[in-house]
Amino acid sequence: MSNYHIKQFEEYFQVYRKSVRNPEQFWEEIAEEHFTWKKRWSNVLSYDFKKAEFKWFEDAKLNITENCIDRHLHTRGDKTAILFQPNNPDEEAEHISYRHLHERVCKLANVLKDKGVKKGDVVCVYLPMIPELAISILACARIGAIHSVIFAGFSATAISSRINDCNAKMVITSDGSYRGSKTIDLKGIVDEALNDTPSIESVLVVNRINSDVYMKEGPDVWLQPLLDDAYAECTAEVMDAEDPLFILYTSGSTGKPKGMVHTIGGYMVYTAYTFKNVFQYRDNDVFWCTADIGWITGHSYIVYGPLANGATSVMFEGVPSYPDYGRFWDIVEKHKVTQFYTAPTAIRALAKQGSEFVEKYDLSSLKVLGSVGEPINEEAWHWYDENVGKKKSPIVDTWWQTETGGIMITPIPFSTPTKPTYATLPFIGVQPALMDENGQELKGNQVEGRLCIKFPWPAMARTIWGNHKRYQDTYFSAYDNMYFTGDGALRDEVGYYRITGRVDDVIIVSGHNLGTAPIEDAINEHPAVSESAIVGFPHDVKGNALYGYVTLKDVGESRDHGNLRMEINQLITDRIGPIAKLDKIQFTEALPKTRSGKIMRRILRKIAANETDQLGDTSTLLNPEVVQDIINNVK
Ligand code: ATP
Ligand code: MG
Numbered sequence: 001m002s003n004y005h006i007k008q009f010e011e012y013f014q015v016y017r018k019s020v021r022n023p024e025q026f027w028e029e030i031a032e033e034h035f036t037w038k039k040r041w042s043n044v045l046s047y048d049f050k051k052a053e054f055k056w057f058e059d060a061k062l063n064i065t066e067n068c069i070d071r072h073l074h075t076r077g078d079k080t081a082i083l084f085q086p087n088n089p090d091e092e093a094e095h096i097s098y099r100h101l102h103e104r105v106c107k108l109a110n111v112l113k114d115k116g117v118k119k120g121d122v123v124c125v126y127l128p129m130i131p132e133l134a135i136s137i138l139a140c141a142r143i144g145a146i147h148s149v150i151f152a153g154f155s156a157t158a159i160s161s162r163i164n165d166c167n168a169k170m171v172i173t174s175d176g177s178y179r180g181s182k183t184i185d186l187k188g189i190v191d192e193a194l195n196d197t198p199s200i201e202s203v204l205v206v207n208r209i210n211s212d213v214y215m216k217e218g219p220d221v222w223l224q225p226l227l228d229d230a231y232a233e234c235t236a237e238v239m240d241a242e243d244p245l246f247i248l249y250t251s252g253s254t255g256k257p258k259g260m261v262h263t264i265g266g267y268m269v270y271t272a273y274t275f276k277n278v279f280q281y282r283d284n285d286v287f288w289c290t291a292d293i294g295w296i297t298g299h300s301y302i303v304y305g306p307l308a309n310g311a312t313s314v315m316f317e318g319v320p321s322y323p324d325y326g327r328f329w330d331i332v333e334k335h336k337v338t339q340f341y342t343a344p345t346a347i348r349a350l351a352k353q354g355s356e357f358v359e360k361y362d363l364s365s366l367k368v369l370g371s372v373g374e375p376i377n378e379e380a381w382h383w384y385d386e387n388v389g390k391k392k393s394p395i396v397d398t399w400w401q402t403e404t405g406g407i408m409i410t411p412i413p414f415s416t417p418t419k420p421t422y423a424t425l426p427f428i429g430v431q432p433a434l435m436d437e438n439g440q441e442l443k444g445n446q447v448e449g450r451l452c453i454k455f456p457w458p459a460m461a462r463t464i465w466g467n468h469k470r471y472q473d474t475y476f477s478a479y480d481n482m483y484f485t486g487d488g489a490l491r492d493e494v495g496y497y498r499i500t501g502r503v504d505d506v507i508i509v510s511g512h513n514l515g516t517a518p519i520e521d522a523i524n525e526h527p528a529v530s531e532s533a534i535v536g537f538p539h540d541v542k543g544n545a546l547y548g549y550v551t552l553k554d555v556g557e558s559r560d561h562g563n564l565r566m567e568i569n570q571l572i573t574d575r576i577g578p579i580a581k582l583d584k585i586q587f588t589e590a591l592p593k594t595r596s597g598k599i600m601r602r603i604l605r606k607i608a609a610n611e612t613d614q615l616g617d618t619s620t621l622l623n624p625e626v627v628q629d630i631i632n633n634v635k
Pocket of ligand 2: 250254401486
């Protein structure tokens with residue numbers, strides 16, 4: 001029987017047991033039945049945790065774009081593959097069919113070849129959320145080039161350091177981008193970045209905003225005229241399952257971003273299989289993941305996972321607040337979106353605006369809601385459930401990482417009973433373990449420890465580009481024979497997992513280990529609070545004490561809210577205990593975040609410890625002005 005689509009809770013358990021009892025046989029069946037290979041593997045899996053070496057579907061040959069595009073042409077050539085919704089609500093949405101996608105990918109692939117890009121070369125893609133972004137990465141995959149997408153909000157220095165880290169040969173960019181009411185001069189940023197990047201031979205420029213940009217003679221060329229002349233067929237390069245597909249940098253929440261390398265075969269199988277099940281995708285559904293393709297969420301669940309299933313995937317160019325805070329819901333109504341996948345930071349920002357924006361739209365098409373990126377606090381979960389899902393669409397709180405390639409801990413909608421703040425159960429084939437500080441596995445339920453994964457899964461990253469030692473040290477040296485995630489988690493009485501925060505952020509107060517998520521969750525319950533972050537700072541008696549940074553829904557005139565401080569500490573006392581009370585509370589306009597929208601507690605920790613001269617790598621910081629404001633207003 002095929003295990004490709006799980007529809008019931010009982011079936012989840014059966015398939016899960018099968019997948020861990022004999023992982024090789026399980027993944028072999030999935031790979032065999034649902035994908036197109038040019039040559040079969042000689043071995044499903046070989047691995048060595050000590051050397052940090054993992055191979056899935058060894059010796060198999062394939063091209064991922066044939067799986068994501070070509071094989072759908074007979075059955076659903078006219079179906080929309082990518083549904084592009086421009087930033088401007090008055091600009092028409094574009095429906096790109098599988099057939100049309102095939103043509104556009106082939107043309108661009110031929111342009112890349114003409115420009116001298118070969119199998120194994122690295123191409124950096126610095127584009128806004130326009131179809132060319134998805135088409136560029138697929139064109140790279142078509143010819144065996146390795147794509148490295150850089151989120152189009154990064155600065156020139158962040159771009160040049162990423163280009164130099166991987167010796168990229170080409171950059172694909174655009175003249176500019178639309179973001180809400182603003183335009184951004186992307187080409188100018190690239191020009192600045194390229195002052196210091198000797199490996200770059202050419203720059204392909206997409207015309208998005210019709211701006212009169214400087215084009216350096218030689219390397220810089222407009223893309224459209226080349227596409228107009230390009231041939232619409234391009235034979236897919238025959239790739240090894242373990243050839244690199246892409247390099248992608250982590251968000252930089254806990255330190256310098258890591259250039260994770262994903263390979264083709266395992267990544268394809270796992271992202272496709274998770275997509276199908278975690279979102280219960282059915283043939284006529286319209287799936288929308290609001291992430292940018294600049295992050296792993298966009299790679300796996302806007303491009304590869306959906307397309308491998310022949311799905312319709314929405315790509316949105318704009319921002320949730322333009323022209324107003326109803327934009328997401330306007331798009332859901334307009335395109336009858338069935339699955340909606342977003343991040344807690346967006347949910348909190350929208351909840352802060354109240355429910356009036358949501359109520360204006362017909363959201364009855366929605367079947368499944370998803371969350372990813374950070375722990376979702378209980379208040380935000382309920383807001384999402386009640387206002388967006390109308391209490392009838394299950395919320396999948398999906399825990400995973402750039403490193404894991406695909407979703408790892410998640411409910412299966414309509415099967416797994418959900419529970420706010422809990423990512424619930426491991427996905428098929430995923431074997432989590434909670435470890436204590438001494439390297440012992442915590443068995444049974446009602447335990448809390450460091451989250452590890454004790455068996456390889458197909459989409460795991462294979463290395464850090466150019467630095468295998470860092471890969472080994474970061475993920476495989478803390479515990480023998482397992483992958484260490486860097487996150488803390490607890491397992492409740494029924495075996496559900498809750499992510500409690502980053503291990504780096506755990507605070508030891510009077511000998512007790514306190515994770516950040518449950519305390520922040522308690523603070524966020526206060527009706528006046530929008531978001532919060534807690535960190536530790538040195539304390540004579542307790543070792544560490546807690547410092548809370550709290551953003552209010554409505555800031556008001558004064559920053560001194562005496563009662564609010566007491567009320568917040570009362571909430572913490574009631575929900576967690578007096579041990580977790582905050583010694584200091586600072587009300588802030590906003591919190592420092594990564595460009596992917598995650599709270600950067602490491603910066604707040606430095607501010608609390610009065611070490612503002614040692615903020616560390618801030619290249620991925622979204623809002624430096626907020627950091628300065630917080631420093632100026634330290635309690
Ligand atoms: P860096 O590794 O550079 O510090 P990062 O960890 O933020 O950055 P990502 O790979 O984008 O980079 O994020 C993965 C992390 O996001 C996870 O390790 C976890 O801490 C957090 N995360 C993702 N999804 C969830 C979720 N559903 N619940 C709780 N935390 C989540
Ligand atoms: Mg990380």
